[in-house]
Amino acid sequence: MITPAAFDEIYQELEAETKDIYRALGLLPIADVDAPMTAAVCRLSWGRAGWSLEVLAEQGLLKPLHGHEDLVRYRLLPAARDHAKSLAVRTDPEQDRQAVLRRLCQWILATSTHLRSRLTPAQATQQDLGTEATPICEAPFDDDAEALAWLESIETGFLDVLATASAAGWDDIVWQLVDAFGPLFLRRHPYDMSIAAHKMGLDAARRTSNKEAIQHMLMGGATGLSSAGQLDTAIDWYRQALTSARRWQDAQAEGEALLGLASCDHQAGRPDEALLLLAEATNVWRRCDYRRGIALATLVFGEIVLVDDPPRALSLFAWARGLLLEAEASYDAARALVLQGHSRVVTGESGAGIHDLEMALAGLSDVTSTRWRARCLELLGAAWLGRGQRDEARSCFAAATDLYAGVSRADSERLRAVWSGL
Secondary structure, three states: OHHHHHHHHHHHHHHHHHHHHHHHHHHHOOEEEEHHHHHHOOOOOOHHHHHHHHHHOOOOEEEOOOOOEOEEEEEEHHHHHHHHHHHHHHOOOOOHHHHHHHHHHHHHHHHHHHHHHHOOOOOOOOOOOHHHHOOOOOOOOOOHHHHHHHHHHHHOOOOHHHHHHHHHHHHHHHHHHHHOOOHHHHHHHHHHHHHHHHHHHHHHHHHHHHHHHHHHHHHHHHHHHHHHHHHHHHHHHHHHHHHHHHHHOOHHHHHHHHHHHHHHHOOOOOHHHHHHHHHHHHHHHHOOOOOOHHHHHHHHHHHHHOOOOHHHHHHHHHHHHHHHHHHOOHHHHHHHHHHHHHHHHHHHOHHHHHHHHHHHHHHEEEEHHHHHHHHHHHHHHHHHHHOOOOOHHHHHHHHHHHHHHHHOHHHHHHHHHOOOOO
């Protein structure tokens, strides 16, 4: 274990630029760093930042983590972090320390905003993000999988980053960060983090009196709450969003809030109430010609009627999928295909249904949606089981169980009980 005196000795032997980097890293509310982040925070090139990180790792101050190819991540050891922070407090003016933190928040916002536009363009806000989202350096990912992995690399420190920005009074950065991390909430379902983040984002948005920001935080928070099963609180947030949308005469937002309320009623076992809300949402969206919204409402409507009228549900899912493909909403179109495939199995077209489910699974793998991949695998397993092909069914059920384990313990245990006896 390195003693305080040894930390001081190591620090004194570092070059001036590496000393600056070390002190800056100690200030960050996030322990895992890499060259792109360090370059942005310290206003350096990737190469110079990466070289200094290697030096700090060689000196035992950073622990190398698994990375890919040339992008190595490091973790600042707790004792080194405390030492570096104390040095920064003693050495660097408050203004400089705040500048380091702001550059971190700006870089995370710039990168996540770019990522959101790539992964979920339909859900990117229309808000002008201004200079806060101006990229400070090149985004460290080349494809969708790497993009989502980057979000996950920030996940453990994300709430601390938001708290840092809130404490500094950077309210616009706070709510924009929450909004920009939408793909992580949508695909990986970290419910507790999503709910906490949206509460912080909502407070920040309200302090700015930004109506669009308030609406986004209410809707995003309500989605997380409903997915986590906190339906009463989710309904309250959706109703606040609905009131705001109607006050500002925002038809698209009004329909989204109505759809959210309908989904909560459906989840709570109130189909009649859900159908009324879905009809209202659809009428609102027809008036403003928002076809993606109409398609999403149709998916929920189809799930409700599937119980009593599978052929009708099948036609609804197929129609909604066509609209979603036209809107280039690939993730939602894949969800529609899952439901279409399942309804085909229910109506006796098991071969065609399995084909649809396998196609949907491939599409969902591309966008790495945990919950919907798990649901698709579960339905595919049920389809195989219905054909008497137990090995294929067991394989699907086991894979779905593993995926559910990360987002719903109850679903994971429920499904394990199904396939463990096969």
